[in-house]
Amino acid sequence: MRAALSSEWLKLRSVTSTFHAIGAAALMLALGLVWTFYAGELADERESIGTAAPEQGLLPLVQMSLAVIGVLAITSEHTTGTIRASLTAVPRRGALLLAKAGVVGAVTFVAAHTIILITYGVCRLIAGDRQLGFNEISFSHDLPMLLTSGLSVTVLALVGLGLGFVTRSTAGAIVSVVSLLFVLPAAATYLPPSWNTRVAAYMLPNLVPQIADQQLSRRVGDGLLFPWVALTVLLGYAVAALTIGFFMLRRRDA
Template identity: 35%
Template sequence: MTRVLHAEWTKLRTVGGPVGLLIGAIVLTVALGWLAASAAGCPPGGCVIDAAKTSLTGVLLGQAVVAVLAVVVVAGEYGDGTIRATLTAVPRRGAVLAAKAVTLTGPVLLAGLVAVAGSLAVGRAVLPGRGFALDLTDAATLRAGAGSVLYLALVALLALGVATVVRNAAGGIGIVLGMLYLFPVLTEVVTDPRWERRLRQIAPSTAGQAVQTTLGVDTLPIGPWQGLGVLALWAAGALLAGWLVLRLRDA
């Protein structure tokens, strides 16, 4: 397994695309967080905002870049045919998928940590000027930050599983982005409160992003860590489907 991990890590770090996408995810996440914090405001009567969640708004954009990276890791090999060489060298196809998951998750966690830390630092610097405070030592804020890093890693694993099933970059990206952004739109157009609540509880993105909430947690359709668990189940299901397809279908 060590050799498989080394081979996958060598492929990931020697190709320019993944590195650029990770840097892009960091920059876009922090930039959108800065814009959200800079735009925070209240009507004359005053209001309360979730400072941590506002600062982490950029995760909504960073997740798309992470998803594209994960899809490219698999679909790129199918596109140029190098997957045949990979599976010939490593007949245990489950080991190949596991190695890809491990070597992808590590850099995404690191990039996510930098992006989230940068977003919270920007929020801490900008929000007081808008009349709001962000306490970086608060337990709920720390949970929102740590949960956001894990959220990005789980999105990457979800996309990796989907890409292993469809084996096509355009198709994989379309499916994953649809899963991440279509469900939130559906929750806004559904008129039945019960169905809206259920959608927020089972959708990978809306459930997973509950971990960012620090105010009004008791009113959420699903708890912060439970919501992240829902996303983890989606990622596990996608990886299981990918493993089955990888085993049963020819390269």
């Protein structure tokens, strides 16, 4: 297993697409600075404003950028034909999947939290004592949301990896991830009111605030989830995608 992990780590860090994806995710910092400067100018004119935190408003950028790492970790091998070499080096297909998941998970976990925390710190530093809404809350209060946001990025990357095993297509896997992150939550808004909130609570974008316990209400009657339930659902997305990917990998030839 150690050899499989080393091999996957070497493959991931030797392709430029990994660094391109991380670079795209790091745009959060640049866009967060623009966001904060603009909000600061408005606050100077109006004394105070209320705006969303940059690391939350720009989180989908990081999620999609790093999800591509998970997708390409397997689909690029199908495109180039190197999947046969991988299966020869690691005959146990379950071990191959676990090695890829371990490396993708570790890389995206570190990258996501680094980008999010740096964006958080720099934007608060620039905001200073101006009343922008998002900088009036303590770090200890924001920390659960920051950690959960980073975890959601890792989960989405693992979902992308699992869907890559299923589709064996970069475009197909990315479209599937986009559907989970944007299309399905939007479609849920068209459900009858009695179902809307309950279904939306299980959608990927809505799990982060529920885990961080920052919803206005957590009453089960409102259709919202308790933090431990939301965390289980979030991790369940990754487990489900990787499990389906494993069964598809076993049933197919390379």
